[in-house]
Amino acid sequence: xxxxxxxxxxxxxxxxxxxxxxxxxxxxxxxxxxxxxxxxxxxxxxxxxxxxxxxxxxxxxxxxxxxxxxxxxxxxxxxxxxxxxxxxxxxxxxxxxxxxxxxxxxxxxxxxxxxxxxxxxxxxxxxxxxxxxxxxxxxxxxxxxxxxxxxxxxxxxxxxxxxxxxxxxxxxxxxxxxxxxxxxxxxxxxxxxxxxxxxxxxxxxxxxxxxxxxxxxxxxxxxxxxxxxxxxxxxxxxxxxxxxxxxxxxxxxxxxxxxxxxxxxxxxxxxxxxxxxxxxxxxxxxxxxxxxx
Amino acid sequence: xxxxxxxxxxxxxxxxxxxxxxxxxxxxxxxxxxxxxxxxxxxxxxxxxxxxxxxxxxxxxxxxxxxxxxxxxxxxxxxxxxxxxxxxxxxxxxxxxxxxxxxxxxxxxxxxxxxxxxxxxxxxxxxxxxxxxxxxxxxxxxxxxxxxxxxxxxxxxxxxxxxxxxxxxxxxxxxxxxxxxxxxxxxxxxxxxxxxxxxxxxxxxxxxxxxxxxxxxxxxxxxxxxxxxxxxxxxxxxxxxxxxxxxxxxxxxxxxxxxxxxxxxxxxxxxxxxxxxxxxxxxxxxxxxxxxxxxxxxxxxxxxxxxxxxxxxxxxxxxxxxxxxxxxxxxxxxxxxxxxxxxxxxxxxxxxxxxxxxxxxxxxxxxxxxxxxxxxxxxxxxxxxxxxxxxxxxxxxxxxxxxxxxxxxxxxxxxxxxxxxxxxxxxxxxxxxxxxxxxxxxxxxxxxxxxxxxxxxxxxxxxxxxxxxxxxxxxxxxxxxxxxxxxxxxxxxxxxxxxxxxxxxxxxxxxxxxxxxxxxxxxxxxxxxxxxxxxxxxxxxxxxxxxxxxxxxxxxxxxxxxxxxxxxxxxxxxxxxxxxxxxxxxxxxxxxxxxxxxxxxxxxxxxxxxxxxxxxxxxxxxxxxxxxx
Numbered sequence: 001x002x003x004x005x006x007x008x009x010x011x012x013x014x015x016x017x018x019x020x021x022x023x024x025x026x027x028x029x030x031x032x033x034x035x036x037x038x039x040x041x042x043x044x045x046x047x048x049x050x051x052x053x054x055x056x057x058x059x060x061x062x063x064x065x066x067x068x069x070x071x072x073x074x075x076x077x078x079x080x081x082x083x084x085x086x087x088x089x090x091x092x093x094x095x096x097x098x099x100x101x102x103x104x105x106x107x108x109x110x111x112x113x114x115x116x117x118x119x120x121x122x123x124x125x126x127x128x129x130x131x132x133x134x135x136x137x138x139x140x141x142x143x144x145x146x147x148x149x150x151x152x153x154x155x156x157x158x159x160x161x162x163x164x165x166x167x168x169x170x171x172x173x174x175x176x177x178x179x180x181x182x183x184x185x186x187x188x189x190x191x192x193x194x195x196x197x198x199x200x201x202x203x204x205x206x207x208x209x210x211x212x213x214x215x216x217x218x219x220x221x222x223x224x225x226x227x228x229x230x231x232x233x234x235x236x237x238x239x240x241x242x243x244x245x246x247x248x249x250x251x252x253x254x255x256x257x258x259x260x261x262x263x264x265x266x267x268x269x270x271x272x273x274x275x276x277x278x279x280x281x282x283x284x285x286x287x288x289x290x291x292x293x
Numbered sequence: 294x295x296x297x298x299x300x301x302x303x304x305x306x307x308x309x310x311x312x313x314x315x316x317x318x319x320x321x322x323x324x325x326x327x328x329x330x331x332x333x334x335x336x337x338x339x340x341x342x343x344x345x346x347x348x349x350x351x352x353x354x355x356x357x358x359x360x361x362x363x364x365x366x367x368x369x370x371x372x373x374x375x376x377x378x379x380x381x382x383x384x385x386x387x388x389x390x391x392x393x394x395x396x397x398x399x400x401x402x403x404x405x406x407x408x409x410x411x412x413x414x415x416x417x418x419x420x421x422x423x424x425x426x427x428x429x430x431x432x433x434x435x436x437x438x439x440x441x442x443x444x445x446x447x448x449x450x451x452x453x454x455x456x457x458x459x460x461x462x463x464x465x466x467x468x469x470x471x472x473x474x475x476x477x478x479x480x481x482x483x484x485x486x487x488x489x490x491x492x493x494x495x496x497x498x499x500x501x502x503x504x505x506x507x508x509x510x511x512x513x514x515x516x517x518x519x520x521x522x523x524x525x526x527x528x529x530x531x532x533x534x535x536x537x538x539x540x541x542x543x544x545x546x547x548x549x550x551x552x553x554x555x556x557x558x559x560x561x562x563x564x565x566x567x568x569x570x571x572x573x574x575x576x577x578x579x580x581x582x583x584x585x586x587x588x589x590x591x592x593x594x595x596x597x598x599x600x601x602x603x604x605x606x607x608x609x610x611x612x613x614x615x616x617x618x619x620x621x622x623x624x625x626x627x628x629x630x631x632x633x634x635x636x637x638x639x640x641x642x643x644x645x646x647x648x649x650x651x652x653x654x655x656x657x658x659x660x661x662x663x664x665x666x667x668x669x670x671x672x673x674x675x676x677x678x679x680x681x682x683x684x685x686x687x688x689x690x691x692x693x694x695x696x697x698x699x700x701x702x703x704x705x706x707x708x709x710x711x712x713x714x715x716x717x718x719x720x721x722x723x724x725x726x727x728x729x730x731x732x733x734x735x736x737x738x739x740x741x742x743x744x745x746x747x748x749x750x751x752x753x754x755x756x757x758x759x760x761x762x763x764x765x766x767x768x769x770x771x772x773x774x775x776x777x778x779x780x781x782x783x784x785x786x787x788x789x790x791x792x793x794x795x796x797x798x799x800x801x802x803x804x805x806x807x808x809x810x811x812x813x814x815x816x817x818x819x820x821x822x823x824x825x826x827x828x829x830x831x832x833x834x835x836x837x838x839x840x841x842x843x844x845x846x847x848x849x850x851x852x853x854x855x856x857x858x859x860x861x862x863x864x865x866x867x868x869x870x871x872x873x874x875x876x877x878x879x880x881x882x883x884x885x886x887x888x889x890x891x892x893x894x895x896x897x898x899x900x901x902x903x904x905x906x907x908x909x910x911x912x913x914x915x916x917x918x919x920x921x922x
Contacts, residue, residue, distance in 0.1 A: 067867040073709060073773050076858045083854030087847070099741050103729045104847075110728065110766050111854075117770025118709075121872035125774070129886055132766055140759045147755065151745055209872050283752070290748045 019093035022231075026089055029230065030223030031055040037188065037256055044260045055223070062216035070119050070209050077115035078210065078217045084108035085221040089228055095159035098146045102139075105228070108221070109135050116206030127205025131196040133267045137274035138186050144282035145176045145183075149235075152289045162238060170236045170247075172292075175285035177236050181251050182278055184229050186270075190259030193270050297351040300425060302339045303433055303472040306332065311465025318458035326448040329461055330786075333441040336468070340437025344430045351423035351476070365481050366408060372488055373401045376518065379495070389511045396518040400488075403525045411532045419539035424478035427815040431673060432475040432602050435680045438797070440468045440594040442790035446688050447586035449786035450695070454584060460500060464590065467493040471595040475602050480528045480538050487524060487567075490596055491517040497587040498580045509579030516576040520566030520600075527559035544609050544818075554617070555917045557610045560603055561621065562909060568600030568654045571628045571905035575898075577651060581643045585691030588643060592650045593684035601654065601676055604661045605669070609820040612664050619749065620912045622662030626753025627908065628655025631901050633760040638892035640885060642690045642700045645764060646683065652757065653679045653726070653733075659750060660736070663743050666821040671739040673813045674805075678732035678798065682725040685794045689718045692787050703884050708772035712781050716772050718791045725798050727765045730847030732802045767885055803848060 011017070035052040042049020051057075069075055088104040091097070113135070116128030150156040152172055153164050170177055186193045197205035204210075207218055230248060237244030265273070298305065310332030318325030343349065380394035425433070444464060451457045467490060474486035494517065499510035531543050534556070564570075569577035580591055591597065604621075611617045629652050636648035653675065660672035692715050693708065694700050709716040725731040737758060744751045801808055890896075 068870045069867050070870060070872045076855055077773075079858040080851075080854040083850055087850050097738075099738050100729070103734060103738070106762060107728045110762065110769075113766050114770050114773055118773040119872050120774060123873065128770060129767075132763055132770075135766075136759050136763050139762070140755060143755050143759065144751075147741065147744065147751055150742075151748060151751075154745060156742055203873065286748065286751065 019095075022093045023089055026093075026227035026231075027220055027223045030226035031059065033226050033230070033252070034188075034223060037252075040253075040256050041260055044256070055219070059216055059219055062219065063213050065212035067213055068211050069214065070121075074115045074118040074209065075214055077111045077118060078214045080111040081108050081115060082217050082221040082224075084111060085224045085228075089224055092158070092228055092231060095157075095162060097156050098149060098158050098161070099156050101158070102143050102146050105142075105225075106135065106139050109139070112206060112218070115210070116208075119209040121209050123203040124206060124208040126202050127196050127208060130202075130267050131206045133271060134186060134193075134196050137270050137278070138183055141179050141274060141278045141282055142183055144279070144286060145173075145179055148173055148176050148282065148286045148289055151286065152293065154293075162235075165238050168237045168240055168243065172289060173236065173285055175281040175288075177233070179278055179281045179285075180229070180233050180236070181254060182274070182281075184233065184251065185255045185258060187225055187229055188255055188259065190255055192258075192262040192265040193273075194264060195267050195270055297423075300343065300346075300349045300351045301423065301476070303336070303343060303437060304469045304476070306336050306339055307465040307469040307472070310336070311462045311469070314461040314465065315458045318461060322452065322457065325457060325461065326452075329448050330445055332465070333444040336437050336444075337441035340433050340441075340472075343425065344434060348427065349425045350421040351425075352421050365479065365485060369404055369481060369485050370401075372485060372492070373397060373404060375492070376488070377401065379492075379514075383507065383511055386507060386511045389508075389515050393511065393515040393518055396515060396522050399522050400518070400525055403522070403529055407525070407529050407532065411529060412538075415532055415536055415538050417535075417537040417539060417542045419479045419537075419541070422479040422482055423476040424541060425476050427812075428602075428605060428818075429475040431677065431812065431816055432598060433472060435598065435677060436468055436471045436475075436594050439680050439684045439794070440471075440590060442793055443586050443589045443594060443684055443688065444468075445786060446589075446691075446790040447584075449784050450584065450586050450691055456500070460497070460584070463493050463496045464586070467497070467590060467595050471599060474599055478540050480531065480540060480543075483540070484521070484525055484528060487563075487599065488518075488521050490567075490599060491521060494580070494591060494596055497591075498583045500583055500587065503582075506582045509576075509582050512579050513576035516573055517566055520563040520573070523559045523563035523566070527556045527563065530556035530559065540606065544607070554611075554614070554915075555913075557607060557617075558913045558915070558917065560607055562913060564600035564603040565624070565658075565909065566600070567603070568597045568658070569651050570600070570624060570655060570658055571631065571651075572902045572909060574628070574632065574651050575902070578644060578647050581641075581647055585643070585687055585694065588647070589684045589687035589691070592647070592687060593680040597650065597654055598676065598680065601657050601661075601672070604658060605672065605816075608661060608664060608669065609818045612820045616915055617912075618662050618664045619747065620662075620908075620915055622659050622747060622750050623753075624905075624908060624912060625655045625658030625660070625662055626750045626757070627905060628652065629659055629757040630655075630753045630760070631897075633757050633764070634892060635894065635897065635901075637760065637764045638887050638889050638894065639764075640701050640703060640887050642693075642702060642705070642768070643687070644700075645702075645768070646686055646690065649726070649761065649764070650679075650683055652761065653683075656737075656740070656754075656757065659753065660740055660743070662750075663740075663747060665743060665746065666817055667739055667743045669817055669821060670809060670813055671736040671743065673816060674739070674809065675733055675736035677801070677813075678725055678736070681794050681798050681801075682722045682731075682733065685718055685791055685798070686722040686726075688787070688791055688794075689715050689722065692783065692791075696781060702768060702771050705768075705772050706774045711779065712783065714783055714788060715791075718795055719772060720769060721795050721798060723765045723769055725802070727761055730802060730851060731798065732805055735802075735805055771885065799848075 032052070034055045035050075038054060039049045039052050084104050085108045088101055088108060091101045091104060109131070113128050113131050116124045116131060149161060149169070152169070153161040155161060155164070189197055197207065202208070207215060210218060233251060234244045234248060237247055310328065314325055314328045314332070317328045376397040377394060380390050380397055384390045384394075444461070447461070447464065451460060454460075470486045470489035470493060474483055474490065477483040477486060491514065495510045495514045498513055499506050528538070532538055535543055535546060537543055566573045577591070577597070581588060611621075632648045632652035632655055636645050636652060639645040639648060657672045657675050657679070660668045660675065662668070690700065693705065693712065696712065697704055726733050728734055737754070740754060744754060
């Protein structure tokens with residue numbers, strides 16, 4: 001998970017220190033990816049684009065702004081969203097049970113939706129519903145991928161899953177990786193599936209009424225989410241770090257290209273796509289793993 | 294004999310309480326309420342006390358009346374003739390009443406046949422008529438504790454409703470019958486108590502005595518009487534093939550390797566009717582016309598649990614019969630998924646909760662169908678947490694309904710500021726059913742781990758889980774929306790039961806590993822003893838399957854993220870602004886998304902029921918086929 005499948009034994013407390021370092025780096029990686037995305041997208045559209053570090057500047061600015069709010073409970077939900085995203089990251093870097101990782105991630109997203117619902121703005125409300133439908137579509141795929149991972153390794157404990165890897169998982173789970181790219185595409189808020197935060201339709205979607213520091217919390221946990229997904233995608237290429245990094249870059253470019261060449265669909269479009277193409281991908285892979293083991 | 298009486302306290306106490314409450318309510322409502330509270334508290338003490346005694350047996354074989362006749366035979370006849378009379382009495386309802394009549398006659402004929410032709414030949418009579426073992430303990434605990442809380446709540450709820458005397462009499466009788474059914478080793482006693490719950494549910498659903506309530510009560514009557522027919526025919530088959538009328542003797546034949554699978558299939562179908570598994574789900578939805586405490590009781594403490602009890606009890610009979618296990622798991626998975634899908638289309642909170650109950654029962658049946666130690670443990674755990682959480686949710690909805698005179702989600706906006714206590718209870722209840730770190734999550738987790746042996750059920754579990762997230766989150770979002778309104782005070786008789794259940798849920802989630810080890814694993818049947826090496830490896834103790842997952846740190850995260858911001862935000866100086874609405878004044882008039890055009894009851898009810906009917910006929914055929922191969 002941390003680019004290596006075995007911690008070096010010459011390094012004292014490597015099994016604690018390395019995960020902690022990764023945990024601290026994770027949001028920075030996420031922010032960096034978002035910055036690179038803006039730059040690459042801009043170049044694709046023949047613009048110069050913002051500097052790569054723009055998301056860091058944005059975040060710093062957001063945290064220094066005046067504190068405005070519409071009601072208290074939405075602020076509590078913002079913290080809960082970030083808190084459980086962080087918990088997910090902790091479970092992931094310490095190689096815990098992948099089903100628990102799935103449930104903490106989902107709970108975090110649930111708090112995002114609750115935050116959207118708790119303010120009476122119609123845009124926020126509509127965004128909340130769209131976010132909920134997104135969760136229904138995407139988390140289903142994600143859970144299938146997680147289960148395939150567990151069924152393949154005959155255990156759900158991530159440390160044991162990693163221990164058992166001989167050849168990269170991509171060989172046994174190629175379609176699951178394609179599903180992960182779809183999940184990544186949605187998490188990056190790219191067209192055609194950026195329906196919750198469709199800013200040309202519903203302002204900022206679920207985050208319409210958040211501003212300043214509170215909006216910054218969501219930016220931070222979004223970066224964390226990107227980092228988490230990248231780590232899980234990297235898992236498919238353990239123990240080959242070079243292949244892994246190349247494939248992550250390729251997936252990233254695929255996602256950015258799709259995002260710049262498509263138009264947004266409706267929530268029904270997302271629903272139809274994930275419950276036909278998406279489910280077919282993960283189910284076929286799951287059946288194949290069951291049959292060939 | 295005196296020991297027997299003590300052991301039967303959980304049956305006798307509610308009977309006495311019901312009788313006294315009936316008399317007291319005729320005199321004055323306050324006296325009645327006092328009696329009900331008194332006996333509820335006594336019941337909540339007596340139940341757990343009996344559990345501390347360990348396995349208890351009650352012989353009770355000297356209850357002879359009318360010469361040679363055992364008391365149970367007389368009681369069975371009285372009850373069945375009562376059903377026939379009842380069916381004739383409500384014949385104005387039309388066809389369903391006649392169906393009930395036919396089913397009552399069928400039961401009467403079977404019991405007559407049993408007593409005249411079979412009973413004399415039975416070699417192995419039950420050693421003890423009542424047998425309170427660790428499996429019964431779990432149901433006893435749920436029934437007395439949750440039931441007691443519901444009764445206390447009901448004293449307040451029924452304050453201004455009509456006819457409370459009969460209401461509390463039947464409620465107490467229901468709890469007594471439920472305890473009796475899980476205690477019974479003698480199958481005829483089991484049948485008697487089983488049918489008493491049918492009668493009680495009819496009377497309670499028809500409490501308001503309107504045309505709608507009568508129709509729905511009749512629906513429940515004939516569907517559960519059908520289950521009674523399955524049960525008594527199954528009992529007769531057991532007597533024919535195994536020469537016994539005792540559950541213990543029947544199960545001690547080990548895994549039924551040769552024949553008699555028809556009987557097991559019949560018992561399973563009887564359980565399906567009680568637990569409202571598809572295609573028998575309709576009556577539980579109709580039961581929503583009853584006062585809310587009845588819904589709470591039906592859905593959590595009694596009735597639906599009885600079917601689950603039956604399945605858990607006879608699990609050893611199919612451990613060597615893979616086909617039956619898979620079919621059972623699919624029946625449960627089908628119910629879990631499609632009840633959740635139907636729940637999405639409900640805008641009525643009680644109906645949504647009813648479908649979510651059916652969905653959870655399906656998940657329990659799925660877990661039982663896995664027929665492994667892990668699945669069995671998951672089923673027990675889910676049963677436990679579902680009972681507590683669902684009672685809490687129904688009671689909360691009841692309070693809301695009394696206040697705002699609506700059960701619709703769309704009218705529940707801003708509940709968090711209007712009724713903060715109730716809203717927090719709803720939050721705890723819903724999170725307990727769907728999210729970590731609460732107990733029901735642990736069962737879903739165990740189940741997903743269990744899917745490694747049966748990958749065929751994976752899609753059911755996955756889709757069911759994510760669909761449930763959809764409608765539960767929508768409800769939570771609804772109650773936390775809108776700016777502050779005036780707070781409404783809440784009665785102690787509402788607050789204490791709700792708070793008690795919430796504390797029980799949080800504590801048992803916190804100590805879930807200890808609870809699983811000390812209470813639940815004791816109920817595992819002997820057949821899973823060969824999987825005992827799992828216990829030494831610690832899977833039973835939730836050790837190895839869990840990594841360093843423990844509920845405590847997650848509870849701390851939840852507390853930190855929810856409470857600490859809530860506390861420290863108060864001391865911050867922030868500027869409150871209006872929500873963004875393009876600069877226009879805010880008009881709140883949103884309805885939820887219910888997808889009624891594709892998922893409405895009138896659209897998918899019939900096809901789903903038809904599919905499930907075909908599936909259960911198939912289940913039965915496989916059972917009978919098992920008798921020959």
